[in-house]
Amino acid sequence: MIKVTFPDGSVREFAEGTTGLQIAESISSRLAQEVLAVSVNDQLWDLTRPINDDCTIKLHKFDDEEGKHAFWHSSAHLLAEALQELYPGIQFGIGPAIESGFYYDVDPGEAVIKEGDLPAIESKMNELAAQKSPLVRQEISKTDALKLFGERGETYKCELISELEDGTITTYTQGSFTDLCRGPHLPNTSEIKAIKLTSVAGAYWRGNEDRKMLTRIYGISFPKKKMLDDYLVLLEEAKKRDHRKIGRELELFAFSQAVGPGLPLWLPKGTALRLRLEEFLKKIQKEFGYQQVMTPHIGQKELWITSGHYAKYGKDSFQPIKTPQEGEEFLLKPMNCPHHCEIYKVSPKSYKDLPIRYAEFGTVYRYEQSGELHGLTRVRGFTQDDAHIFCRPDQLKDEFLKVMDIIFIIFKALNFENFEAQISLRDPENKEKYIGSDENWEKAERAIVEACEEKGLPARVELGEAAFYGPKLDFMVKDAIGRRWQLGTIQVDYNLPERFDLEYMGNDNQKHRPVMIHRAPFGSMERFVAVLIEHTGGKFPLWLTPDQVVILPISEKYNDYAFELAAKFNKQDVRTIVDDRNEKIGKKIRDNELKRIPYMLIVGEKEAENGEVAVRKQGEGDKGTMKADDFSAMITAEVEEMMNSYQP
């Protein structure tokens, strides 16, 4: 007998060789139907794999990550089996489960797989799933594995096998398809009830630009048809929230081929929104002891040679600007740090002066690869809500904590309730990729980890994701429909102070090196506005939205009253426009609902006579009539209350 410990701590005995599935059956038949995989001593196993020792187990259904993972991984194998039948001689790369769904990278040889071929592949998958083929795990020696896949001409698989250690290799077989795979998998393919192949795209073999490009087929699958339908609805919803679409509809920003790719044009309404965000952050930063500075958009090439960026990025950047003066070269600034370092150096600094915090909404230019440009989230000219903090080493952690406070205030003000953090450290295997001493790196990495602990901020640690000059802490928010976006960033830098030879006089009358922190709570104004659009679906908070109120006269007879009110409201800082088109009221309501203006005021004979407005709230409908002055006071109070609640 073996002792099995469940997640709740209870222990039960089972015969040696009992499987996860049998354990589930012993609890309830319903559980046995829904369970997909099992963790045995925190290792993910097949349900059909016999358990021979005492262990702790956890059963996984579709609603947890591990269950989904096994489900989609098996779906990838099912996709491969279907492809093998439809495209004889096809070669397989890898086919993993991903965050939502799965893919398989394949090399179809001469054949071409297009979007239009996906339905046929889907049908084949459904047909094969219905056959209830068990997925059978087999341990195999390295020699046998190389022989097996070698005979089938699977060069990609053989490459993978040759890098594995003998004795750790397993295969899974369902029907006529055998794949090299660590597992785990579903007991059989019939669990996969609803399949959608979503797209086909190219992907480099092993993610390497220099290797062959394979065909990647993406798909997603579910144990129930209804779940697939819900997922497809979510995709539709995401499409409706696309910031590129809403940005055009609400006249926030645009691109022009004449101006150039990746160079956004901010339209009046988008500019109003952005400036309001900037003012909000400036106000908070003032409270936190920041000083605004301003620097030019260009600087001498030597500035970035000093910083080290020219060596690393110079050849892939906008190229230097020449002048009539022989040998004189300027660069469009790709970041603001060197300029801020020069500001620091304008006068000698004492330890009593630190920390010094220079903030600038600094516009920078980076020559992103053409295929990388995407709406406002990835552009070639953008404005960072940048600041550089110069402090003493003993102030580092405290400054870090204060920056985190600013970021929390911003997330709260804009209703990003779900966020997480990622600590990016250097790759310990590849230390030569980074500049700076071991000692400094370790100090900085420790400060970040401790700051997160002190704030109780759960953070994922990623090795090898650090910038080349220092470790960083990035914030990811989840938007209203659950997608993750990277926004704010805080980066420690021991390197630039060194390169720019920054100093301060200590209380020991000796010169010391300050520590630098780069930070941008929004990230960039472009990216942040894009994420905010997708998060809110274009329904911005009242304090932020470009137009807060639109007045809709019932007929042209009441236009004068409408304009009078608008003028009065605007004087009171209630941002108001008038829809004076010669249209029926129903039409005006519809159009302004679609513009997501928070308040619509309908005015006709009754209202004009009594100095009233009929209030309609966007998305909520008629709210009844009130005095015009009461309405503007209400809006002013609502905005003030919001702004005051975010005082540091």
Added chain:
RNA sequence: GCUGUUAUAGCUCAGUGGUAGAGCACUUCCUUGGUAAGGAAGAGGUCUCGGGUUCAAGUCCCGAUAACAGCUCCA
């Protein structure tokens, strides 16, 4: 940058070798209205750009550019 797809009116799109179309938006007129689309008329296009095939190209072929999806990259 790589692979694939796309490019027609301000927007969304139809047009599949024989002189360019719809809906919305826009302009003018009628209408002057009460909570999500009133009616009529009109204006608007070198069919992204450059080559080629053809008697004839928006349509077929090649190239460039841009956008989109994915990959790679992201100071």
